[in-house]
Amino acid sequence: MNIIIVGCGKVGEELAHRLNEEGDNITVIDIDSTKVNDVTSRLDVLGVTGNGATHLVQQEAGIRDADLLIAVTGSDELNLLCCLIAKKEGNCQTIARVRDPQYSTEAPYLKEELGLAMVINPEFQAAAEIARVLRFPSAIKIDTFAKGKVDLMKFRLPENCVLTGCSVKEIATKLKCDVLVCTVERGDEAFIPNGEFVFGEKDIISIIASPANANAFFRKIDYKINQVKDCMIAGGGDVAYYLCRILRKAGISLKLIEKDPKRCEKLCTALPEVTVICGDAADQQILLEEGLENANSFAALTNLDEENIMLSLFARVKGCKKLVTKINRIDFFDVIKQLDLDSIIYPKNITSELIVSYVRAMKNTIGSNVQTVYSIIKGKAEAAEFLIKDTSPVLGKPLMELKFKPNVLVAVILRGNRVIIPRGSDVIEKNDSVIVVSDIRPHDISDILD
Amino acid sequence: MNFPMIVYILGWILNFEALFLIIPLIASIVYGEATIVPLIITIAVCAALGVPITMKKPKESSLHSRDGYVIVSLSWIVLSAFGALPFVFSGAIPNYVDALFETVSGFTTTGATILSDVEAVPKSLLMWRSFTHWVGGMGVLVFIMAFLPLSGGQNLHIMKAESPGPSVSKLVPRIKTTALLLYSIYLVMTAIEFILLLFGGMTVFEAMNTAFATAGTGGFAVKNNGLAGYSEFVRMVVTVFMILFGINFNVYFLILSKKFKDALKISEVWYFLGIITVATTLITVNIKNLFPSVGAAFRSAIFTVSSVISSTGFTAVDFSLWPELSRTIIVLIMFIGACTGSTGGGIKVYRIVILFKSMGKELHTLIHPKQVKKIRMDQHEIEHEVIRSVNVFMVCYILVFVISLLCISFEDYDLITNFTAVTTTINNIGPGLDLVGPTANFGFFSPFSKMVLIFDMLAGRLELFPMLLLFAPVTWKK
Numbered sequence: 001m002n003i004i005i006v007g008c009g010k011v012g013e014e015l016a017h018r019l020n021e022e023g024d025n026i027t028v029i030d031i032d033s034t035k036v037n038d039v040t041s042r043l044d045v046l047g048v049t050g051n052g053a054t055h056l057v058q059q060e061a062g063i064r065d066a067d068l069l070i071a072v073t074g075s076d077e078l079n080l081l082c083c084l085i086a087k088k089e090g091n092c093q094t095i096a097r098v099r100d101p102q103y104s105t106e107a108p109y110l111k112e113e114l115g116l117a118m119v120i121n122p123e124f125q126a127a128a129e130i131a132r133v134l135r136f137p138s139a140i141k142i143d144t145f146a147k148g149k150v151d152l153m154k155f156r157l158p159e160n161c162v163l164t165g166c167s168v169k170e171i172a173t174k175l176k177c178d179v180l181v182c183t184v185e186r187g188d189e190a191f192i193p194n195g196e197f198v199f200g201e202k203d204i205i206s207i208i209a210s211p212a213n214a215n216a217f218f219r220k221i222d223y224k225i226n227q228v229k230d231c232m233i234a235g236g237g238d239v240a241y242y243l244c245r246i247l248r249k250a251g252i253s254l255k256l257i258e259k260d261p262k263r264c265e266k267l268c269t270a271l272p273e274v275t276v277i278c279g280d281a282a283d284q285q286i287l288l289e290e291g292l293e294n295a296n297s298f299a300a301l302t303n304l305d306e307e308n309i310m311l312s313l314f315a316r317v318k319g320c321k322k323l324v325t326k327i328n329r330i331d332f333f334d335v336i337k338q339l340d341l342d343s344i345i346y347p348k349n350i351t352s353e354l355i356v357s358y359v360r361a362m363k364n365t366i367g368s369n370v371q372t373v374y375s376i377i378k379g380k381a382e383a384a385e386f387l388i389k390d391t392s393p394v395l396g397k398p399l400m401e402l403k404f405k406p407n408v409l410v411a412v413i414l415r416g417n418r419v420i421i422p423r424g425s426d427v428i429e430k431n432d433s434v435i436v437v438s439d440i441r442p443h444d445i446s447d448i449l450d
Numbered sequence: 451m452n453f454p455m456i457v458y459i460l461g462w463i464l465n466f467e468a469l470f471l472i473i474p475l476i477a478s479i480v481y482g483e484a485t486i487v488p489l490i491i492t493i494a495v496c497a498a499l500g501v502p503i504t505m506k507k508p509k510e511s512s513l514h515s516r517d518g519y520v521i522v523s524l525s526w527i528v529l530s531a532f533g534a535l536p537f538v539f540s541g542a543i544p545n546y547v548d549a550l551f552e553t554v555s556g557f558t559t560t561g562a563t564i565l566s567d568v569e570a571v572p573k574s575l576l577m578w579r580s581f582t583h584w585v586g587g588m589g590v591l592v593f594i595m596a597f598l599p600l601s602g603g604q605n606l607h608i609m610k611a612e613s614p615g616p617s618v619s620k621l622v623p624r625i626k627t628t629a630l631l632l633y634s635i636y637l638v639m640t641a642i643e644f645i646l647l648l649f650g651g652m653t654v655f656e657a658m659n660t661a662f663a664t665a666g667t668g669g670f671a672v673k674n675n676g677l678a679g680y681s682e683f684v685r686m687v688v689t690v691f692m693i694l695f696g697i698n699f700n701v702y703f704l705i706l707s708k709k710f711k712d713a714l715k716i717s718e719v720w721y722f723l724g725i726i727t728v729a730t731t732l733i734t735v736n737i738k739n740l741f742p743s744v745g746a747a748f749r750s751a752i753f754t755v756s757s758v759i760s761s762t763g764f765t766a767v768d769f770s771l772w773p774e775l776s777r778t779i780i781v782l783i784m785f786i787g788a789c790t791g792s793t794g795g796g797i798k799v800y801r802i803v804i805l806f807k808s809m810g811k812e813l814h815t816l817i818h819p820k821q822v823k824k825i826r827m828d829q830h831e832i833e834h835e836v837i838r839s840v841n842v843f844m845v846c847y848i849l850v851f852v853i854s855l856l857c858i859s860f861e862d863y864d865l866i867t868n869f870t871a872v873t874t875t876i877n878n879i880g881p882g883l884d885l886v887g888p889t890a891n892f893g894f895f896s897p898f899s900k901m902v903l904i905f906d907m908l909a910g911r912l913e914l915f916p917m918l919l920l921f922a923p924v925t926w927k928k
Binding site for chain 1: 623627
């Protein structure tokens with residue numbers, strides 16, 4: 001694929017590097033010629049110096065033949081403008097990094113009305129990643145689904161689990177839980193279970209559920225997810241804000257330490273159930289006073305990498321069990337890895353990781369009506385996302401009346417911003433996005449019908 | 451310095467040289483010449499060294515910019531050193547320094563020869579000589595990069611060091627694709643010329659050699675009197691193709707991708723064509739009395755001008771005998787040379803234009819000391835880095851030139867001979883004036899002077915810096 005990347009910062013360079021290795025043809029644009037020269041001398045990519053939001057520069061970079069433009073400059077507005085112009089000029093897919101919370105709540109609008117394929121918010125993604133680490137440390141794998149709206153959790157059933165010997169449909173009746181089982185792996189075999197499917201000992205299952213339902217489900221099957229009970233957060237930036245928003249839903253009690261009184265006020269208004277402490281997180285006295293020694297987990301999310309490392313090391317000494325450290329600079333990865341820091345979160349890596357997997361999925365969907373493909377069990381089960389048009393045969397009927405092929409599961413229906421985990425009585429409407437889990441690779445939604 | 455990787459790439463150079471030598475080997479079989487054994491021995495030597503070295507790729511494959519320069523200069527030296535062997539083994543050029551001079555002259559697309567009787571040399575070796583032009587024209591390492599999966603972006607260091615011009619422009623994001631594209635354009639253009647030359651009455655052997663020599667802007671001829679003995683049509687074809695191969699290859703790429711407007715916007719090409727027009731007109735007027743008609747004078751003039759400015763160096767008439775004005779113009783355009791991104795040599799039109807524009811800028815600042823002014827070309831601001839590198843290039847060029855001139859002056863030949871000998875080798879042209887004129891050759895120089903000129907040819911082809919860095923202590927410091 002021909003990909004244009006606007007902005008040669010750390011993320012831009014990382015993306016150029018990764019995508020180039022995957023065999024894509026990369027052109028980078030940056031206004032700073034030294035950055036362009038740096039990247040082009042390190043990587044086998046083409047460089048163009050200039051403002052990426054002008055159509056002349058985009059033309060020079062070959063927007064006409066491009067399949068995708070990724071805008072990752074430092075400015076949200078510039079990124080959005082780049083995408084708009086690229087859309088007009090080259091009719092390619094576009095991805096923008098947008099980090100201002102004000103814009104990121106607009107993401108659905110941006111996607112629908114402005115035609116962006118993906119709006120990525122590094123701070124939010126970092127927060128989501130941290131939340132996963134804190135909520136579900138014992139999962140085998142957690143995938144984000146439906147462009148970040150749904151989590152797919154994969155874990156191994158514990159011994160003597162109540163589920164062993166149960167069929168899938170009994171989950172609703174017996175356990176009274178609203179979760180959807182997507183796939184089951186038993187040894188080398190993989191199943192996409194229907195209602196009659198019976199769980200066995202030590203099956204690896206993957207489920208889709210909202211955080212609250214997932215928690216209830218785990219409690220009922222007596223699965224120890226080892227979710228932390230409380231969390232102390234140092235630094236009240238955007239990552240901390242998003243983290244609090246996610247964690248409060250999971251019932252984790254939160255304590256946030258922020259230096260700036262004004263910021264504290266804001267956070268307090270936005271996050272009423274969070275204990276906001278106004279003070280310097282680097283002050284050991286404050287940390288101890290607020291009970292660091294008894295805290296279940298500690299997240300160092302200030303803007304200074306060095307401070308974050310120090311704080312985490314301090315928390316470790318004081319006996320805190322679960323640590324999360326946010327590091328912005330990726331250059332010293334190898335060194336930091338050797339420190340006793342538990343989980344380290346690199347927002348920049350997360351951003352590029354997400355974009356790379358999006359691009360991979362995009363490559364898989366060329367030539368079909370599939371919008372995105374996610375791999376669940378490598379080579380055996382995939383989730384494909386379709387946009388439902390008004391001529392679709394699945395429209396208007398409850399799911400239980402539709403005749404599906406074997407091993408096909410409608411896993412999620414996305415209606416605007418709403419996520420529906422469908423039951424047999426649910427109906428697919430026009431303009432819904434539907435995620436189908438199957439072992440075939442459908443090219444169109446009609447392929448899943450018998 | 452990544453020595454294992456340098457040796458590895460040099461190993462590949464030898465492998466490819468063995469492959470290249472198959473072409474003269476075929477010729478030698480076709481013409482039933484006694485050069486089969488010397489060629490097979492050379493191929494065996496190259497393969498025996500190259501294959502074991504390239505069996506295993508070094509673990510650490512990253513190349514830094516100093517590695518790039520060293521690889522390029524050593525590659526060209528190794529290529530020439532082994533490429534000279536068939537001449538020595540076959541006894542066509544018994545002296546190794548002479549054979550090296552001939553081979554370097556071939557690979558660097560200079561076309562200066564030490565042979566007084568070209569026609570006495572076996573056809574297969576003449577074919578090898580011309581083929582070295584073809585390979586050297588576009589660049590050996592570019593060729594290798596088109597086929598070898600070397601290490602990712604670091605190849606750019608190599609391409610930077612080998613391709614002519616102050617700034618490298620890739621045509622497409624990937625070096626490999628760029629290299630393949632360049633070679634495809636190159637191959638197709640060579641083939642078209644070959645076919646046209648066949649129509650002009652050349653034999654297959656002559657047409658092939660001439661096409662190779664034109665494409666690389668080399669200038670080795672297979673006849674003692676150059677192209678003088680062929681039809682007017684042949685000379686016209688060669689004239690057109692000498693100009694075409696002297697043009698920036700970006701133009702052809704843009705034409706291929708149907709961006710005709712952009713292709714016409716590359717101002718360097720217009721300057722190049724402009725210089726050819728002015729030089730041709732002046733020389734035509736100056737020499738018209740020597741020819742039966744103005745048309746004949748014009749044809750000789752444009753042939754000579756294209757031959758010299760594209761740094762090919764084919765000869766049809768002995769311009770050494772022309773009036774002083776014409777001789778002077780010819781020497782001047784020797785320095786200008788072809789466009790960047792072409793197969794030609796010389797200082798390059800692009801650099802000359804930048805130098806003139808910097809001069810203009812400097813004069814402006816003398817009048818308006820506070821004026822802020824940027825040098826622009828093709829609607830783009832030229833970065834200070836590029837201007838600086840052009841200036842430094844010029845300084846190095848003059849220094850290398852002066853020192854070489856001094857070195858070969860010990861032999862007591864006249865100044866015009868010495869001056870044009872250095873000019874023609876450092877600019878990769880071929881013939882000079884007087885003793886090294888179109889009808890003469892370089893055989894009379896001492897081995898020392900020949901070595902100096904060999905250095906000049908390599909330095910000129912690789913645009914000075916790689917060769918200078920090879921001998922600079924700073925390169926080898928840890």
